[in-house]
Amino acid sequence: MQTMVETRNLRKTYSRPDGSTIEAVKGVNLEIQQGEIFSLLGPNGAGKTTTISMISGLVEPTEGDATIGGFSITKQSMEAKRLMGFVPQEIALYPELSARQNLAFFGRMYGMGGKALRRRVDELLEFVDLADRQNDRIDTFSGGMKRRVNIAAGLLNSPPLVYMDEPTVGIDPQNRRRVLDTVKLLRDEHNMTVLYTTHLMEEAQELSDRVAIMDHGEIIAMGTQDELTQQVGEEDRLEFTIGAQEIAEAVFERIQGETPGVTRILFNPPEQLDEDSSVFAPALLTVFAKRGRTALPQILQELDSAGVEIQSVAVREPDLEAVFLALTGRALRD
Amino acid sequence: MRSILTIILNDLQIFFSQRGNLPGLLVIPVLLTLVVGWSIGQIGGGGPTRLRVDLIDLDQSGMSAQLIEDLRAANDTLVLCPLDNDAEDFCRLDDEPLPLERAIERARTGRTSALIVIPAGYATALENFERVVIDYYSLSDPLQPGLVLQSLNAVLQRASTASMIPGVAGALLDNVISAAQLPPLEGETRDGFLRALYLRSQQLLTERPSPVSFRVADSDGSSGSVLDNGFSQSAPGMGSLYVMFTVLGGMSVLLRERRQWTLQRLMALPITRAQILGAKIGVYFTLGIVQYAIVFAVGAAVGMEFGSSPIAFLAVMAAFVLCITALTFALAPWIKSEGQANGLVLLLSLSLAPLGGAWWPLEIVPEFMQTIGHISPVAWAMDAFHDLILYNGGFRDVLPEVGVLLATAAVLFAVGIRGFRYE
Ligand SMILES: Nc1ncnc2c1ncn2[C@@H]1O[C@H](COP(=O)(O)OP(=O)(O)O)[C@@H](O)[C@H]1O
Ligand SMILES: [Mg+2]
Numbered sequence: 168m169q170t171m172v173e174t175r176n177l178r179k180t181y182s183r184p185d186g187s188t189i190e191a192v193k194g195v196n197l198e199i200q201q202g203e204i205f206s207l208l209g210p211n212g213a214g215k216t217t218t219i220s221m222i223s224g225l226v227e228p229t230e231g232d233a234t235i236g237g238f239s240i241t242k243q244s245m246e247a248k249r250l251m252g253f254v255p256q257e258i259a260l261y262p263e264l265s266a267r268q269n270l271a272f273f274g275r276m277y278g279m280g281g282k283a284l285r286r287r288v289d290e291l292l293e294f295v296d297l298a299d300r301q302n303d304r305i306d307t308f309s310g311g312m313k314r315r316v317n318i319a320a321g322l323l324n325s326p327p328l329v330y331m332d333e334p335t336v337g338i339d340p341q342n343r344r345r346v347l348d349t350v351k352l353l354r355d356e357h358n359m360t361v362l363y364t365t366h367l368m369e370e371a372q373e374l375s376d377r378v379a380i381m382d383h384g385e386i387i388a389m390g391t392q393d394e395l396t397q398q399v400g401e402e403d404r405l406e407f408t409i410g411a412q413e414i415a416e417a418v419f420e421r422i423q424g425e426t427p428g429v430t431r432i433l434f435n436p437p438e439q440l441d442e443d444s445s446v447f448a449p450a451l452l453t454v455f456a457k458r459g460r461t462a463l464p465q466i467l468q469e470l471d472s473a474g475v476e477i478q479s480v481a482v483r484e485p486d487l488e489a490v491f492l493a494l495t496g497r498a499l500r501d
Numbered sequence: 502m503r504s505i506l507t508i509i510l511n512d513l514q515i516f517f518s519q520r521g522n523l524p525g526l527l528v529i530p531v532l533l534t535l536v537v538g539w540s541i542g543q544i545g546g547g548g549p550t551r552l553r554v555d556l557i558d559l560d561q562s563g564m565s566a567q568l569i570e571d572l573r574a575a576n577d578t579l580v581l582c583p584l585d586n587d588a589e590d591f592c593r594l595d596d597e598p599l600p601l602e603r604a605i606e607r608a609r610t611g612r613t614s615a616l617i618v619i620p621a622g623y624a625t626a627l628e629n630f631e632r633v634v635i636d637y638y639s640l641s642d643p644l645q646p647g648l649v650l651q652s653l654n655a656v657l658q659r660a661s662t663a664s665m666i667p668g669v670a671g672a673l674l675d676n677v678i679s680a681a682q683l684p685p686l687e688g689e690t691r692d693g694f695l696r697a698l699y700l701r702s703q704q705l706l707t708e709r710p711s712p713v714s715f716r717v718a719d720s721d722g723s724s725g726s727v728l729d730n731g732f733s734q735s736a737p738g739m740g741s742l743y744v745m746f747t748v749l750g751g752m753s754v755l756l757r758e759r760r761q762w763t764l765q766r767l768m769a770l771p772i773t774r775a776q777i778l779g780a781k782i783g784v785y786f787t788l789g790i791v792q793y794a795i796v797f798a799v800g801a802a803v804g805m806e807f808g809s810s811p812i813a814f815l816a817v818m819a820a821f822v823l824c825i826t827a828l829t830f831a832l833a834p835w836i837k838s839e840g841q842a843n844g845l846v847l848l849l850s851l852s853l854a855p856l857g858g859a860w861w862p863l864e865i866v867p868e869f870m871q872t873i874g875h876i877s878p879v880a881w882a883m884d885a886f887h888d889l890i891l892y893n894g895g896f897r898d899v900l901p902e903v904g905v906l907l908a909t910a911a912v913l914f915a916v917g918i919r920g921f922r923y924e
Binding site for chain 2: 225273
C-alpha cells in the first residue's frame with residue numbers, strides 16, 4: 168500500500184490577543200495509507216481542526232511538515248492541493264448563492280469549465296441527492312442539506328484524497344446516516360482515501376480502518392480498532408447510572424476486593440446542573456472487569472446492600488471509548 | 502489570472518444578489534447627487550470661489566497698475582495670473598512665462614476662467630480721451646456674464662468714465678486759459694491737476710456707460726456657463742463619499758468570509774495566497790469604479806461637465822478608488838466584529854468626505870481648514886476633479902493629485918498586505 172499523507176512532527180502554536188500562547192497541536196506524526204478511512208477521534212479542542220488545517224495548507228505549521236502524495240504541503244503546496252478535497256467543519260459556502268452556483272464556482276477555481284464542469288456538478292448534486300433543490304439559495308437549506316452541499320464542494324476535482332472535518336455536526340439522525348454511508352461509498356466505490364475527524368466514538372467505530380485518538384494536541388493512541396482495544400486488555404466496562412447520590416469509599420473497596428475479575432473503578436459524582444435548582448446530572452460509576460457479565464450480579468448485590476439506587480446498567484465490550492477512558496481518565500463526550 | 506477573474510466575478514455576483522446593497526450603491530448616492538447638485542446650483546455656489554484669470558499688461562503704466570488694483574479690489578476671488586500666483590501654483594504656470602499666445606490658448610481651452618489683455622497705450626489713450634480696446638477672452642457666455650466679466654465691467658466703467666473727466670476738464674482748462682489770456686500752466690502742474698481730477702472722478706462715477714468695448718473669444722455658447730452647474734460639485738463629491746461607503750464596506754465582508762469559512766475554502770484550493778488577495782483587492786476596486794460610474798452617469802444626464810480629458814478623469818477616479826481600497830485592506834486586520842467595521846465605515850466616510858470638500862467646495866472654508874482637509878484623500882480627488890471640470894485641465898494638471906493618491910495607496914497597501922489575516 169502506498170502512503171497518501173504523512174506528517175512529521177506537526178506543531179502549531181497560536182498566540183492569543185492577551186499575549187499568551189496556546190499549543191494547539193504538539194508534534195503530530197501520522198501516516199495515512201491510500202484507500203483507507205482514517206479517523207482522528209478526540210474531544211472538542213483536542214486539535215483535530217488545527218491538524219487538518221495544517222495538512223490542507225490553510226494554516227502554516229509552527230514546526231514540522233506534511234506530504235500529500237509525496238508533495239510537501241509547505242513547499243509544493245499547489246501540487247499537494249490538487250490531490251485533495253476539503254470538507255471543512257463549517258458550512259463553507261456562499262449563503263447568497265444557489266447550490267449549483269456554489270459548486271460551479273469552486274469547480275471553475277479548479278480550472279474546470281463548460282460541459283465538463285456542468286456534468287461534474289450534475290453528478291455531485293445527484294450524489295448528495297439535491298438535484299431537485301439545486302437552484303435554491305443555500306440560506307434556504309436545512310442544516311443537513313447544507314452539510315451535503317458542503318461535502319459535494321469538497322469533491323469537485325475528483326480528488327484521490329478527501330479531508331472531512333466533523334461533517335455530521337448539528338444534523339439529524341437521518342442525514343447523519345446518509346453522510347456516513349456517503350463516506351463509505353467514497354472508499355468502496357471511488358477508491359478514495361478519507362481523513363475523517365469526529366468526537367463521536369460510534370462514527371469512528373463504524374467508519375474507520377484505522378484511528379488516531381487525539382487529546383490536548385497529541386496523538387495518544389493510533390492503530391486499527393482491534394489494535395487499540397487490545398491496549399486496554401480484555402476488560403469489559405460496566406456502567407451504572409446512579410441518582411444524585413454519593414457512595415462511600417468503602418463500597419468501592421468491597422467491590423474491588425471481593426468481586427473476581429474487577430480491576431479498576433472510576434466514579435463520576437453527581438453534578439449540580441443549575442445553581443438555584445436541585446437538578447443533578449446522575450452520577451456515573453464505571454467498573455472495569457474481565458468477564459463483565461459474570462461479575463455483574465455480585466456487583467449489583469453489593470450496591471444494593473449499600474443502599475445505592477441504580478437507574479440503569481450497561482455492559483460494554485472493549486471499544487474506543489474505553490481506550491480513551493483508560494488513557495485519559497475522562498469520558499470522550501465531556 | 503483566470504482564477505482571479507473567477508473570484509472577482511463571483512464576489513460581484515454575491516454583492517449584487519444582496520438586495521440590501523443596492524440602496525447604498527444606487528438609490529441614495531443618486532438622490533444625494535441630484536439634491537445637493539440642485540441646491541448648490543440654486544444658491545449659485547457651484548463654481549469655484551477662486552477664479553483663475555490670466556492678465557497681460559502690455560501697457561505697464563501707472564494707469565494699468567491702477568486698473569489691476571481696482572480689479573483685485575472689485576472681486577477678491579479673482580486670482581490674476583501670473584501676478585498673484587501663489588506658492589502652490591494656483592495659476593498652473595509650471596514656472597514658465599506667460600506670453601500672449603499661451604494665455605489665449607489657456608482661455609480658449611477653458612483652463613482659465615478668462616484672459617484680460619490691457620493693450621499698450623492704455624494710459625495714453627485714457628489720458629487723451631481716446632477709445633481703447635481691452636481684449637477679454639473667455640468661454641463664458643457673454644449674454645450671461647460670469648464673475649470675471651462683471652468685475653471687469655465695473656472696474657472699466659469707472660476707469661473710462663473717470664477718464665472722460667480729465668479729458669473734458671483738460672480741454673476746458675486749455676480753452677479757459679487761452680480765452681482769459683492767462684499764462685499757460687506748466688506741464689507738471691497741469692498733469693497733476695488732471696490726475697487728481699481723474700482719481701476723484703473715478704471715485705465718484707460708476708454709472709456712466711463705458712467707451713471701452715469688449716471682445717469675447719470663442720463664445721459659441723454651447724459650452725454653457727460651467728460655473729453655474731451645481732452637479733460639477735455634487736457628482737464628484739457624492740460619488741467620492743459613496744465610493745468610501747461601498748469600498749470600506751469590504752472590511753466587514755472580509756471578516757464574514759473568514760467567519761463563514763469561504764476564505765479558508767479558497768485557501769485549500771490550488772491557488773496562491775497572492776492570487777486570493779489580488780482578487781479581493783480587484784473586487785473592491787471594481788465596486789468603487791462602478792459606484793463612481795453610477796453617480797457620474799446620473800451627473801451626465803443632468804448636464805454635468807466632465808472637462809475635455811476622459812483619460813485624466815478616469816485616472817483620478819481610479820487613483821481615488823485605489824486609495825480607498827488600500828485603506829480598506831490596511832484597516833481590515835484590526836477589525837474584530839462586523840459592528841465595529843460598520844461603525845468605522847460610517848465614521849471614516851462621514852468625516853473624510855466633508856473634511857475633503859465632498860459636500861461643499863473647500864475654497865469656501867477658512868484656509869487652515871483647507872490645509873487640514875487635505876489629510877482626506879477626498880480633498881485631493883476633488884481638487885483634481887475641479888481642475889478637470891472647471892478648468893478643462895489635462896492629465897498633466899491632475900498629476901500631482903493623482904500622484905498623492907497613488908502614493909498613499911501604495912503605503913496603505915503595504916500595511917494591508919503585510920497584515921492580511923489568512924488564518
Ligand atoms: N485561530 C486560533 N487562535 C487561537 N487558538 C486557537 C485557534 N484555533 C484553535 N485554537 C485553539 O486550539 C485548540 C485546538 O482547537 P481545534 O483544532 O479547533 O480543536 P478541535 O477541532 O479538535 O475541536 C483549542 O484550544 C482552540 O481554542
Ligand atoms: Mg474542530
